[in-house]
Amino acid sequence: xxxxxxxxxxxxxxxxxxxxxxxxxxxxxxxxxxxxxxxxxxxxxxxxxxxxxxxxxxxxxxxxxxxxxxxxxxxxxxxxxxxxxxxxxxxxxxxxxxxxxxxxxxxxxxxxxxxxxxxxxxxxxxxxxxxxxxxxxxxxxxxxxxxxxxxxxxxxxxxxxxxxxxxxxxxxxxxxxxxxxxxxxxxxxxxxxxxxxxxxxxxxxxxxxxxxxxxxxxxxxxxxxxxxxxxxxxxxxxxxxxxxxxxxxxxxxxxxxxxxxxxxxxxxxxxxxxxxxxxxxxxx
Numbered sequence: 528x529x530x531x532x533x534x535x536x537x538x539x540x541x542x543x544x545x546x547x548x549x550x551x552x553x554x555x556x557x558x559x560x561x562x563x564x565x566x567x568x569x570x571x572x573x574x575x576x577x578x579x580x581x582x583x584x585x586x587x588x589x590x591x592x593x594x595x596x597x598x599x600x601x602x603x604x605x606x607x608x609x610x611x612x613x614x615x616x617x618x619x620x621x622x623x624x625x626x627x628x629x630x631x632x633x634x635x636x637x638x639x640x641x642x643x644x645x646x647x648x649x650x651x652x653x654x655x656x657x658x659x660x661x662x663x664x665x666x667x668x669x670x671x672x673x674x675x676x677x678x679x680x681x682x683x684x685x686x687x688x689x690x691x692x693x694x695x696x697x698x699x700x701x702x703x704x705x706x707x708x709x710x711x712x713x714x715x716x717x718x719x720x721x722x723x724x725x726x727x728x729x730x731x732x733x734x735x736x737x738x739x740x741x742x743x744x745x746x747x748x749x750x751x752x753x754x755x756x757x758x759x760x761x762x763x764x765x766x767x768x769x770x771x772x773x774x775x776x777x778x779x780x781x782x783x784x785x786x787x788x789x790x791x792x793x794x795x796x797x798x799x800x801x802x803x804x805x806x807x808x809x810x811x
Contacts, residue, residue: 531720532577534589539597540619548616549597553587554580559809560625561652562613563589564633567743568690568736570596570727572720575630575654575797576805583802585809590616592636594735596727604738607748609636610643617647626808628652630797631768632739635659635747638754645755652808653760654797657769658777659747669744676741683740687733694725706765711795757783761804763792 534551542548551571558580565573571589580587592609594600601608617625626649629637634656641651660669671679690697698721702713711717728736758781764771771788778784789796797804 531572531716531723534572534577537571537597540616542612542615546593546599546601547597548599548612549591549595550616551589553577554583554585556586558584558586560586560588560617560620560622561805561808562617562625562627563587564592564627564629564636565589565595565724565728566630567632567739568687568728569721569724572596572727573630573724575628575801576803577801579802579805583806583809585805587805587809588616588620591728592735592739594731594738596730598735600732600734600738602734602738605748606635606639606742607643610640613640614644614647623647624649626650626652628654628804628808629656630654631657631794632743635743638751638758639747639749641754641756641758642749648756649810650757650759650808651754652804653758654804655762655766655768655794656760657743658773659751660744661746662773662777668740672741672744679741679744680737683737684733687729687736687740690725691729691733694722698722698725706767706793707763707791708767708793708795711793711798714798717795717798751777752780754781758785759807760784760786761789761796761800762786763789763794763796765791765793768794 534553537551539547539549549571563574571591574587574589591598593604627637627640634653637651702709762771
């Protein structure tokens, strides 16, 4: 199996409240900064386009959310708490203006930065993103979160524990997903990145991934029309999580919103178009 591209640098930033925030960095230290937010059950290693970062003059920094990887857990944190962590990290690195990117479950955290940090952002990049739960038909987890939060937490914990018990099996099973995603997820380099990301995500326990899953299945704490920074969205027209037809209706109210829809592709576009997406995110 291929090995993922190791970061040029990684470590932690000490936040004002004493927590540590984990990061990994690729590319040109003097390049255009892109702070990247991983998908569900992943970690700071779950970035896109990292092999081309230096050539694109991009400074690509992946961040661990609270309780993932190298980041300390923050009980009761919300999505709107995340932009302050991001701002403190950028300040530590002496970065004033930057882009943020979020893939899949990292999407709401990137949009939250567009609400709280619009003056510092060049753009908000969303790759195979999702919408708030109210835009979808209610499913078992969202209903459980609304009706019985304690039961929802138990269910989320059981789900994450099952993944941790067989990380290799859960990653291998992704190659069998229907549609265009299975062949992409089955690539050796993609399997290697998922294995590294998932192992790293739970190095300190499962509290972060459990809390993250619960946050994804409840009201995000902001409305989409509050996102003041420019939003750039990339999506596959066969994405099984969010059909593209939902995007225009949901995101039309955004002050600045443009989208690229890839025909015949699904949720795995970060692996198939990572370089071109990073190139646009890193534009000054």
